[in-house]
Amino acid sequence: MTRIRRFTWIGLGVIAVANAIALSGAAWNRSGEPESTLALTDRELRIPDSNPDANRENTGLSVRLEWCAQPSRLRPTDDDLREVGVNCYERVPRWFDRERLAAFGFHLDLAPTATGAAEYYNRQLPRPAFVVLELAGPTYQSILDEHRALSATADSVAAAHPDSLSRRRAKTARERLAWFEGQASRLFAVDVGSDLGDLRARYPDRAMYAIVRGTVRPRIMFPENGIVLGEIRELEPAQIQVPKEFRVAFEGLLPRSSYVRQKGIGRAQNREFTIAFGKRLEPWIAGWRKNPD
Amino acid sequence: MTTPASRTAAQERADEIHVFQRELARLETEGALLLSPEQRAAVDAHHAALIARFGADFDIDRDMGSKQLSAGMRVASLLGAMALSASVFFVFYQFWGSLTTPAQVAILAGAALGTFALTMWIHSRDSSGYFTNLAATVAFACFVLDLSMLGQIFNVRPTDAALLAWAAVAFVLAYGCDLRVMLMAGLACVFAFTCARLASWSGVHWVSFNERPENFFLPAAAAFFAPRFIDHTRRPAFPAVYRLFALLAAFLTTLILAHWGRGSYLPFDRETIESAYQWAAFVGGALVSWLGIRRGWRECVDVGVTFFVIFLYSKIFEWWWESMPKYLFFLVLGLTAVVILLVLRRLRRSVALSSAGVPS
Numbered sequence: 001m002t003r004i005r006r007f008t009w010i011g012l013g014v015i016a017v018a019n020a021i022a023l024s025g026a027a028w029n030r031s032g033e034p035e036s037t038l039a040l041t042d043r044e045l046r047i048p049d050s051n052p053d054a055n056r057e058n059t060g061l062s063v064r065l066e067w068c069a070q071p072s073r074l075r076p077t078d079d080d081l082r083e084v085g086v087n088c089y090e091r092v093p094r095w096f097d098r099e100r101l102a103a104f105g106f107h108l109d110l111a112p113t114a115t116g117a118a119e120y121y122n123r124q125l126p127r128p129a130f131v132v133l134e135l136a137g138p139t140y141q142s143i144l145d146e147h148r149a150l151s152a153t154a155d156s157v158a159a160a161h162p163d164s165l166s167r168r169r170a171k172t173a174r175e176r177l178a179w180f181e182g183q184a185s186r187l188f189a190v191d192v193g194s195d196l197g198d199l200r201a202r203y204p205d206r207a208m209y210a211i212v213r214g215t216v217r218p219r220i221m222f223p224e225n226g227i228v229l230g231e232i233r234e235l236e237p238a239q240i241q242v243p244k245e246f247r248v249a250f251e252g253l254l255p256r257s258s259y260v261r262q263k264g265i266g267r268a269q270n271r272e273f274t275i276a277f278g279k280r281l282e283p284w285i286a287g288w289r290k291n292p293d
Numbered sequence: 294m295t296t297p298a299s300r301t302a303a304q305e306r307a308d309e310i311h312v313f314q315r316e317l318a319r320l321e322t323e324g325a326l327l328l329s330p331e332q333r334a335a336v337d338a339h340h341a342a343l344i345a346r347f348g349a350d351f352d353i354d355r356d357m358g359s360k361q362l363s364a365g366m367r368v369a370s371l372l373g374a375m376a377l378s379a380s381v382f383f384v385f386y387q388f389w390g391s392l393t394t395p396a397q398v399a400i401l402a403g404a405a406l407g408t409f410a411l412t413m414w415i416h417s418r419d420s421s422g423y424f425t426n427l428a429a430t431v432a433f434a435c436f437v438l439d440l441s442m443l444g445q446i447f448n449v450r451p452t453d454a455a456l457l458a459w460a461a462v463a464f465v466l467a468y469g470c471d472l473r474v475m476l477m478a479g480l481a482c483v484f485a486f487t488c489a490r491l492a493s494w495s496g497v498h499w500v501s502f503n504e505r506p507e508n509f510f511l512p513a514a515a516a517f518f519a520p521r522f523i524d525h526t527r528r529p530a531f532p533a534v535y536r537l538f539a540l541l542a543a544f545l546t547t548l549i550l551a552h553w554g555r556g557s558y559l560p561f562d563r564e565t566i567e568s569a570y571q572w573a574a575f576v577g578g579a580l581v582s583w584l585g586i587r588r589g590w591r592e593c594v595d596v597g598v599t600f601f602v603i604f605l606y607s608k609i610f611e612w613w614w615e616s617m618p619k620y621l622f623f624l625v626l627g628l629t630a631v632v633i634l635l636v637l638r639r640l641r642r643s644v645a646l647s648s649a650g651v652p653s
Contacts, residue, residue, distance in 0.1 A: 007469030008413040011462055012406055015436055018458040019402045022440060026447035057383060059390025060445070105496050119563075123555060125497040125504055213450055215498045236450045244393050282448050 029278035034286075035200075036210040036277045038135050040065075041291065044187045045273060047250065048239065061247055062239040065212075066185040067133055069093035069232065070143070088185055092219055096192060096230035103194055104129060106218050112226040126215040126233050130281075132191040132203050133210045139188040144180060151177040189232055192216055196281075210277050212236070240275065240283050249273065249288040299471050300351040300422055301530045307353050310340045352420035370423040371474070374430030381434050385442065397446055405439040408432035409462070416470045429466045429475055436462050453489035453499050456482045471527075473534050480516060480538045487512040506546040507558050513543040537592040540581060544600040547574045551604065574604040586640065602633065 038044075046066040068088035098108055104127045110120045134140070151173040158170035193199045196211060203209035214235040221227045242250060249271055270291040277283050297303040317336075320326040328336070347353045354360040381404070389397055412428040419425045440455045463479030466472055488508035489499040502508050517539035520532035547570050550557055554566030561569075578601030585593025606626065613622055 004413055004417050004469065007465055008410065011409050011413070011465040011469065014458065014461045014465065015402075015405050015409060015439075018436075018440060018455075019405070019443070021454075022443045022447075022449070023398065026443070026449060029447075029449075058386045059388065060386065061390060062445075116562075119555070125492070125501045127496055128498050215500075237444075237448045239445075240448050241446055244391065247390070280450065282450055284448055 029280040034276035036206040061242040067187040126217040129216040131214040134190045136186040303347040303351040378434035401439040405436040408435045456486035484512045513539040540596040
């Protein structure tokens with residue numbers, strides 16, 4: 001066999017084997033029963049701004065999981081409650097404590113109030129983790145209840161002292177409650193761990209709890225109090241591709257930037273998407289339907 | 294008559310023949326050497342036959358005019374390869390939304406396989422190498438697109454294993470078609486894979502490997518010494534590429550850490566780390582230059598001297614930019630350059646003397 005022919009077969013073999021491995025891995029992920037299945041609406045599935053309308057060079061369509069976490073402040077203030085569910089940028093949840101961080105092998109021996117502590121903790125590189133996402137569960141319900149209480153309190157104050165400031169605050173609280181009830185994501189990160197089996201044993205409901213891969217790292221919050229919490233940096237994969245056969249389900253949905261969401265533009269279209277997570281915890285869109293509600 | 298192993302070797306031989314012919318003419322003019330007409334005719338005929346054969350087999354540059362045109366062809370080939378590769382990416386992104394998943398998979402795999410096969414076919418017919426270079430770059434781009442897009446289509450978690458596959462194809466193209474650009478692409482993928490693995494073995498997420506530049510030292514050392522263990526008789530230009538890539542990776546890493554000590558694994562304060570790497574850069578630059586002179590490795594001398602000067606200038610800037618008047622600062626820089634020139638000239642003289650067997 002000539003040299004050229006030998007190199008040709010070697011190269012073609014490498015390409016074929018690489019494709020076979022990639023495709024068989026994807027097939028194995030989707031084989032059998034999914035690890036979990038969530039019924040999400042466009043409240044939890046966000047179209048990134050860089051999509052067909054914004055970028056004509058890419059006709060692919062993908063969505064991101066819009067997930068939230070409870071604020072890291074130990075005593076939530078009015079501002080924190082208003083922020084939760086509005087932009088879902090919180091990534092340092094209050095429950096991600098030192099004990100959970102230590103399980104990942106992070107170095108936590110330096111006191112947070114010591115000199116150089118901020119650099120010591122912020123230098124540590126992120127580590128892979130399993131993240132538990134809860135859909136319309138106790139966490140969402142508790143925050144909804146807090147919003148309702150906030151709105152009721154604001155209404156009472158406005159009734160007792162009907163000045164313009166009180167009336168304005170009551171109106172804002174009502175709008176935010178309405179937004180949280182009808183527009184905000186119901187998907188919350190509620191736990192992290194390094195052992196998939198252990199997490200699934202603690203959260204067995206596979207229709208409410210999805211376990212996905214992500215990365216975490218320590219962060220110093222409130223250095224004056226010496227608090228170190230964990231940050232959930234990102235989930236993997238960051239986006240879910242929409243196959244051609246499901247694109248019709250996303251018609252009419254606008255890219256949901258924080259501005260769009262805050263202004264209530266592009267109201268939820270009452271469509272429900274079945275997102276399955278496979279053996280490798282990689283998601284795919286398994287189906288969709290119009291939500292009769 | 295031995296056949297050169299590659300186009301590079303054939304071009305080197307042709308260049309040496311031209312130099313010999315010019316020097317022979319000068320010697321004859323100066324009366325230092327006179328060949329008989331029969332000897333001269335035999336030598337000329339032999340050289341003419343060699344150059345004709347090399348031209349037919351390897352499409353070498355037969356004269357200075359051809360060389361200059363070849364330089365232009367190399368630039369055109371490189372730019373064309375980059376443009377076509379970008380076009381491949383954008384073409385797929387433009388149309389993939391309207392394709393079903395099976396069609397996407399078929400096009401991606403088919404494009405990678407087809408362009409690779411086409412590259413090898415072109416290589417069997419292209420003695421110049423420029424069209425092969427262009428086709429190989431497109432084939433590599435297609436394979437990168439192939440695995441990247443499969444990952445996106447099936448929502449696969451990012452993995453460093455793709456780097457290994459890309460490296461393998463790049464090396465096949467490099468050694469199969471004698472392409473230094475593909476060798477560099479393969480080395481880049483191997484470097485990235487090695488660093489990613491080192492990061493993940495330490496418990497860190499592999500994507501963050503670039504936040505610890507010291508990960509690059511190990512693959513740089515391996516690449517520098519790799520030519521000692523691989524036979525490159527057929528590819529005489531490749532060892533220089535290995536060394537050049539290794540040195541660039543090592544010195545760029547040192548340069549980064551000399552200004553960003555926070556990115557180091559070392560458990561010391563930032564100033565100590567940065568100072569240590571700055572001194573390491575000076576010493577390393579000098580050592581590499583010395584090694585390059587001893588071994589005749591021009592790329593080592595070039596990289597060593599370049600980075601030595603870069604580090605020296607950056608230290609001078611750090612010490613005196615704020616405290617000195619600007620005219621004095623640039624005067625110091627200029628005088629430093631003069632000192633470097635004097636030192637290098639002395640070094641060159643001593644190398645020339647030692648090559649001639651004269652004690653320096």
